[in-house]
Amino acid sequence: MRLPTLTQLRHLVILAETHHFGRAAEAAFVTQSTMSASIKELELTLGQTLIERTKRQVQITPLGAEVVARAKDILNETEDLVALVSAAQGVLTGTLRLGIIPTIGPFLLPRIWPTLHRDYPGLKLELQEDKTARLLVDLSEGKLDAALIAFPYEVDLFKQLVFADDPFLVVLPKKHPLCEKERLTARDLKKENLLFLDHGNCLRDHILSASGFHEGSLSQTMKATSLLTLVQMVDAGFGLTLLPKMAVDAGLLRGTGLQVRPLEAAKSSRRIGLVFRRTNPRTEDFGALAELLRDELGTPLPPSRKSEKS
Amino acid sequence: MRLPTLTQLRHLVILAETHHFGRAAEAAFVTQSTMSASIKELELTLGQTLIERTKRQVQITPLGAEVVARAKDILNETEDLVALVSAAQGVLTGTLRLGIIPTIGPFLLPRIWPTLHRDYPGLKLELQEDKTARLLVDLSEGKLDAALIAFPYEVDLFKQLVFADDPFLVVLPKKHPLCEKERLTARDLKKENLLFLDHGNCLRDHILSASGFHEGSLSQTMKATSLLTLVQMVDAGFGLTLLPKMAVDAGLLRGTGLQVRPLEAAKSSRRIGLVFRRTNPRTEDFGALAELLRDELGTPLPPSRKSEKS
DNA sequence: TACACTAATCGATATTTTCGATTAATGAGT
DNA sequence: ACTCATTAATCGAAAATATCGATTAGTGTA
Known part of the structure; x- marks a missing residue:
């Protein structure tokens, strides 16, 4: 016709x-x-x-x-x-399909939401919460525009903008002997029963690395699937755990009698960053988003490393 | 833009x-x-x-x-x-804005409607009922596509397709002396009180012409604005009148005690035709419509006269 | 009859579209 | 590391299309 x-x-x-x-x-x-x-x-x-x-x-x-x-x-x-x-001409207008991992989403999003809404009213976020691996697959398949994930992680396929450093804190019951010390080291944790998230969660690997534990040395009995579960288990006296500061700041321990202590270790923090396809034309948008996140989190960017591997 | x-x-x-x-x-x-x-x-x-x-x-x-x-x-x-x-490719599909005069409309349309609907289901008629003069103005201004009017009428501006001859019948009360005669002439009507439609209606002029009356010779007291009124007046004994056969056939006299007699005169009928702008591209449609009307009315087309003047 | 107005038409020009061939970039297989 | 295959971009030429100015033809008006 x-x-x-x-x-x-x-x-x-x-x-x-x-x-x-x-x-x-x-x-x-x-x-x-x-x-x-x-x-x-x-x-x-x-x-x-x-x-x-x-x-x-x-x-x-x-x-x-x-x-x-x-x-x-x-x-x-x-x-x-x-x-x-x-x-849709301006930066950060229109729809942005953003992936985010569960150990960042609930703590980061509520924090930046008001600012995001105020500075970029034309932006519509389509959020997808999933594990890093799954997010990266969807990202490469074009189902997502960008993802907020934690580093170190192998993401050479993508561009990345790391904008924050998120230290790990040791979480322990109020009466625990280690509460006496102001700062803890990996050595202090050696003989404790540490609780971790289930396999396939990047935070598990990061915390394993931070605490100096290895897969083999774990008591396999206790594995949580969410940070909230983890906290409940520690509060119930099953052991200790490590949490990202971001989660503690967001009030994850509220209502519990748990204490936190900073950890002194080689890799005592994870980095938070934005990843996206190199070919995506909205680099300007991602720059603006990373900028906003950095400002909002108030944490200075750690010495830049172009590619961090886990 | x-x-x-x-x-x-x-x-x-x-x-x-x-x-x-x-x-x-x-x-x-x-x-x-x-x-x-x-x-x-x-x-x-x-x-x-x-x-x-x-x-x-x-x-x-x-x-x-x-x-x-x-x-x-x-x-x-x-x-x-x-x-x-x-x-809208085929003949007589789509919208056709058709004008029609009041002395044709109520008697012709119900008659052709079923056939029209059956043969041309894609046709949508937008009807406008008005006096000939008004219809022709609207026609020339493009507010109408065609009009059904009665001839003779001066319409040289337009193309015309005359498709039927509509004889006048004398209408008179059952007890009227003229009922004795099978056929009436203009001479028979000379001394009768003839009733006519109001000024500006083409049927008035046609019947005046048919009956041999002149404007000056009329008793100006009785003037009807519709054929129905005219019939009621004759039935009430105010005088005689002439009606187009088409109206009688459609049952205009139903329920009255009136008789009809054919009229023998030079111009004892009006002709019915379709007029439209010479520039209108839908000549084929109009031909088909005229054809259908001719078939439906069952009256053979009188000897063609390309232009009839009143 | 001349004139004004209007839409169609025509030939020339300008612009746009399309094509075929080539290039550059990337990933896969060896 | 080195082809090879795949794919989108690019380029110049050709084809198609759109636009223009000038002219023509048809109508109504003075």
């Missing part, structure tokens, strides 16, 4: 308004001959006469009037489309 | 379906370079990137997806427009 041109439709609409080829041409910023040819071509493609040409005046046939009405709709919709895209 | 091309939008939609420039090009029956250029041009006019080009695969940005959705709508509407016009 051969379609008419938007230009032809526009010409028809103008002609229907002016009822005069000459003035219609003027209004459309073309010559009368162009207007004439345009209408003629339109009638040819449609196979029907839309305009009744009296020498003195131009009459629209009933069919022509129907076509004019529809043409107006089509033109309006097209203009709306252009307007929509134009409105 | 510069608008994108429908071709570009179509290419975008296809590309969004295939996620592959080469296959999209194939599906759009163009080369890959054309597809590439088309999308690029579209992005240029919109001022935003809609497609994220990975070397291995093509990703649609969220904004692009929105544009694709709207583009689909626009394309569908345009195709609907074409379909609409195509559907």
Whole structure:
């Protein structure tokens, strides 16, 4: 099916308004001959006469009037489309499909939400919470635009903007002997029963690394699937754990009698960053988002390392 | 505001379906370079990137997806427009704005309606009932496509298709002396009190002419504005009148005690015809309509006179 | 009859679209 | 590390299309 041109439709609409080829041409910023040819071509493609040409005046046939009405709709919709895209010109406007891992999402998002909403009211976030591995797959498949994940992690396929450092804190019951000390080391934890998240969660690996434990040395009995569960277990006296400061700041320990102590170790923190495909045209957006996150978290960016591996 | 091309939008939609420039090009029956250029041009006019080009695969940005959705709508509407016009291809389809005079309308339309509906289900009549003069003005101004009027009438501006002859019948009370005669002449009516429609109605002029009366010779006291009123007045004994056979056939005298007699006179009938602008492209439609009317009325067309004047 | 007005038409030009061929970038297989 | 295959972008040429200015033909008016 051969379609008419938007230009032809526009010409028809103008002609229907002016009822005069000459003035219609003027209004459309073309010559009368162009207007004439345009209408003629339109009638040819449609196979029907839309305009009744009296020498003195131009009459629209009933069919022509129907076509004019529809043409107006089509033109309006097209203009709306252009307007929509134009409105999405600024940084961080439109839809952004953002992945986020569960050990960051609940603690980071509520913190930045108000600012994000205030500074970029045109932004619509579509959030997806999942493990890092799954997020990166979706990212590479184009189902996500960006993801907020924790480093170190192997992400050479993607660009990354690391914007925060998130130290680990040792969580222990109030009466625990280690509460006496202001600062704890990996050595202090050696003989404790440490509780970890389940396999496949990046935080588990990070904390294992921070605390100097190894897979083999764990008592396999206790594995939680969420930080909240973990906290409940520690509160119930099953052992100790480590939590990212971000989670503690967000009030994860509220209502419990648990204490926290900083950990002195080689890798006593995770880094938080934004990853996205190198080919994604919205780098400016991601820069702005990372900037906002950095400001909001108030933590200075640690000495930059271009690629961190776990 | 510069608008994108429908071709570009179509290419975008296809590309969004295939996620592959080469296959999209194939599906759009163009080369890959054309597809590439088309999308690029579209992005240029919109001022935003809609497609994220990975070397291995093509990703649609969220904004692009929105544009694709709207583009689909626009394309569908345009195709609907074409379909609409195509559907209006046959004779007597679509809207026809038809004027009709009050002394024809109520008697002719109910008669042809079923056939018209059966033979041309795609036809939508927009009827306007008015005096001949008014109809012709609207016709020349393009507010009507055609009009059904009675001849003789001066209509040289328009094309005309006369399709029926409608004789006048003398209407008189059952006990009237003239009922004795099988056929009446103008001479018989000379001394009778004839009742006519009001000024400005073409039937008045036609009947005046048929009955041999002149404006000056009338008793000005009785003037009706509709045929129904006229009949009521005759039934009440105020005098005689003449009615077109068409009206009598349609049952205008039903429920009255009135008789009819044929009139023998030079101009003892009016002719019924269709008029329309010479420039109107739907001559075929009008021919078909006149044909249908002629068949339906069962009256052979009188010897053709190209232009009848009153 | 001459004149003004209007839409169609025509030939020339300008612009746009499309194509085929080539290039550059990337990933896969050896 | 080195092809090879795949894919989108690019480029110049050719084709198609749109536009223009000038002219023509048809109508109504003075």
